[in-house]
Amino acid sequence: MPTPHQPSQPSSFNRILQQYQRRWHQQLVRSLLLLSLILTSFVVVELLNIERIATGIPATFKLLNEMWPPDFSRFPQWLAPIFDTLAMSIAGTAIAIGLSLPLCLLAASNTTPHPIAFYIARAVLNITRAIPELILGMVLVAAVGFGKLPGTLALGLHSVGMVGKFFAEAIELSDQAPVEAARSVGATTPQVIVHSILPQVFPRMADVTFYRWEYNFRASMVLGAVGAGGIGLEIISALRILQYQQVSALLLVVLIMVTLVDGLSNYLRKDFVK
Amino acid sequence: MQNALSGAAIVELENVSVTYPHGVTALTSISLQLNRGEFAVVLGMSGAGKSTLLRTINYLRPPTQGTVIADGLGDLSNPQILRSHRQRTGMIFQQHQLIERHSALQNVLMGRLAYHSFWRSLLPLPQIDQRIALDCLERVGLIDKALTPVNVLSGGQKQRVGIARALAQKPQLMLADEPIASLDPASAHKIMTLLQTICQADGIAALLSLHQIEFAREYCDRIIGLAHGQIIFDGPPAALESHHLAEIYTDQTIVM
Structure with a gap:
């Protein structure tokens, strides 16, 4: 006859429980610190300033009222800028991917040929990410003149920072087991990268690429504000001459375009990755 | 009945x-x-x-x-x-199905979830549940690994954590x-x-x-x-x- 288990409560339990509780308290303190940081930020940006919020709400409604109904009378003139914006986002993203592919191999700790190359590549990625596309756009407009070209270059260069970083991280997180298998069959390092690492990170790269395309489509509209062409320029112009009904029509057009681009990029991503 | x-x-x-x-x-x-x-x-x-x-x-x-x-x-x-x-009903899985970055104790405490409401389970479970979990870890011989993250344990040890989790349900x-x-x-x-x-x-x-x-x-x-x-x-x-x-x-x- 088996003896039923008698729960023992030795002193070691108390020691473990104390330690467990201490860890929980530490986590609680960390969470509270984070919460107070968030609250401080709210105060700094005046989100908790009731007076400002109270006056802001009616003003917003007044503006919304002036935007209604949307005025689509200039729609035919918008078709070319929409097309430009689309082209800018595609070309800009392609530039970013082209530059990111070599950079990410240098910037991933497991594929980099040398630590110096690693740090230089990381620095390049950080710098391009640190300069906002709007600033980059202004600089490039000054350098190559108004139009779609500076906008596209700004999108491409700024995107490298994020796309290259995400590509590099995907490479670093790839499973080492297939890499070992590729080495064991006698593959050279470039062969290992192409046949063992890239197949693993390809879905992630496709994800990042299509997400970035979508982002660039939206960003290219902001770039219009600094003279980089596209539908963004139309929005800024309409805002400057206080044509709020045209602004709302343009925003609706943009909303539809963003939804279409989002749907298309989702479709392409699934198609690519399967 | x-x-x-x-x-x-x-x-x-x-x-x-x-x-x-x-x-x-x-x-x-x-x-x-x-x-x-x-x-x-x-x-x-x-x-x-x-x-x-x-x-x-x-x-x-x-x-x-x-x-x-x-x-x-x-x-x-x-x-x-x-x-x-x-x-x-306790369940033990071939691939352990543990949260690798959590300690053995945290994983075993998951076995006590059905005894508490959602809101209660957001806080650390009562002492009595913690003692049940430790008792289960002791029975599978892993009391000294209670606060160790599961990802550093061996396959056999992970499986014993899995058993302790099932056991903590008092199944x-x-x-x-x-x-x-x-x-x-x-x-x-x-x-x-x-x-x-x-x-x-x-x-x-x-x-x-x-x-x-x-x-x-x-x-x-x-x-x-x-x-x-x-x-x-x-x-x-x-x-x-x-x-x-x-x-x-x-x-x-x-x-x-």
């Missing part, structure tokens, strides 16, 4: 069939009764339907046809009954899906002995899925042979004859 099953049964499957969405039939009209206190094994090759059968018993894989009745509770298709049934039934398939023979014997000892001491009924006949013969008092989603043998190990084994271990899906 209205919901009580006959005799010693703890759970009963009636004409259970499972067909996966892509058309594969994993179980065909299985009727089976698990009894209190027995240490049973489902024996079969991979693909025979062992995992599906175990998962059907706690509705991780609801049957496409047929019913599963828990003694004293009723039909598992009722969500309330299912939660009560799952609370008293009446223990389901173990290939608990020793990814372990070396020494660790496998250790795990089987541990399971057998604990289930006997606490009067827990157990159903394990295995593919090794030697382990089934050595530890279990009932063998359920499964092939192609059907039960082809059900009885004590001594009654298992070579023609049964031939049927269990003949894979007709491979065409030479």
